Amino acid sequence: MSDEDRRDSLADQAAAWVPPWERPRPPAAEPDTADAASDITAPSPATDDLAAQPPVQEPVSAALPADLDRAEPDRAESDRAESDRAESDSAESDSAEPEPGEPVVGESSEAAGVPRRQAAGRRRVTAAPEPAPELSDTELRGALEAILLVVDEPVSELVLAQVLEQRAERVGPMLDEIAAGYTAAGHGFELRRAAGGWRLYTRPEYATYVERFVLDGQSVRLTQAALETLAVVAYKQPVTRSRISAIRGVNCDGVIRTLVTRGLVEECGTETDSGAFLYKTTTLFLEKLGLNTVDELPPLAPFLPDDVEELADATR
Incomplete structure (x- = not known):
């Protein structure tokens, strides 16, 4: 066979060649002729080149069934609808008020038989105290x-x-x-x-x-010594007993005890240097005199004698 005839034969074979995945499956039988055996055992160079080429792959969409293509959009739409339904249910549960007898957040949900996850979506509803009505x-x-x-x-x-x-x-x-x-x-x-x-x-x-009407023959007045002592305490408070005695010139321990017993004078601490008790007037004293504070006491200057400085020098 000449080279030209051989080339024609190879071209015909290449044109007539069918890929293995497109060939019809032959029945299982052994070849009858020796020519078939020779073709299998001794392939031509042209057929080897064609066999070495990678097979042509069809697109995946062509291999998938038509029902599967239609199923994907349907599944996406169903997932979207399910998500919208879940969001609407959660919004309704947040806005809904708990019915009477239902546990609310902050109470023992598990003790009431309601799971914590269900009770978490409910809000506590507390009634604000009503203000007292304003009087006319x-x-x-x-x-x-x-x-x-x-x-x-x-x-x-x-x-x-x-x-x-x-x-x-x-x-x-x-x-x-x-x-x-x-x-x-x-x-x-x-x-x-x-x-x-x-x-x-x-x-x-x-x-x-x-x-x-109040006295009716009873004498409830303070003595002169008590009045003087009370006046010293009122104008010099807080003051110690020794200071009061020095101002009056006599011992005033008994008078101080009388004033404390009647609630007109009380202790208010101790002096820093000597540790002696300090005394001041009480609220009852202000109440009896009709004063709001001791600052409303009348000034002493109009009641002092004209020769007060001479008297002070004489006592020294």
Whole structure:
């Protein structure tokens, strides 16, 4: 066979060659002819070159069934719908208030038989305390007057506001208005501030009549020594007993004990240098004199004698 015939034969074989994955599967049988055996055992160079080339791969989408292509979008849509449904359920659970008897967050959910994960989505609902109703001016005036009639010591504006459950800003001006009304009406009593609070007192111009009724032959006045000692304590406080004795010129231990027993004087610490007890006046003292603070005590200058300096020099 010539070279030209051989080339034609190889071209025909290459054109007629079918890849193995496209060939129909032949029935299992042994070859009958020797030519078939020779073709298998001795392939031509052209067929070897073609066999060495990599097989042509078809796209994956072509190998997949058509039902699988349609299933993917359906699955994505179902997942998206499921996610939207879960978000809407969680929003409804957050906004919904717990029904009566249901445990809320902060309470023992497990003890009530509700899992912690379910109770976490619920919020505590607590009712705010209702503020006390605000009294009218007439009611507030009457309530204040009723309380002031029964108190045995001056009461502050803050205490009155707490008892009546009203704002302290209303109680102070109302007390001033009540006091001004009593004075304008000319009552035998008055409302005034004393010892840091408010209390009803009789007017000074009716003191003689009150003394007749209260005393009725009884002598409850302080002695001259007690009055002098009390005056020294009031103007010199805090002061020691030795200092009081030095000012008065006599021993005042017994008088101090009397004043402490009656509640007009009390101890207020010790002196740094000597360690002696210090004394001052009490709230009862201010209440009895109708004073708010000791700063309201009258000045001593008008009551001092003209030769006070000469007397002081003589005592030295």
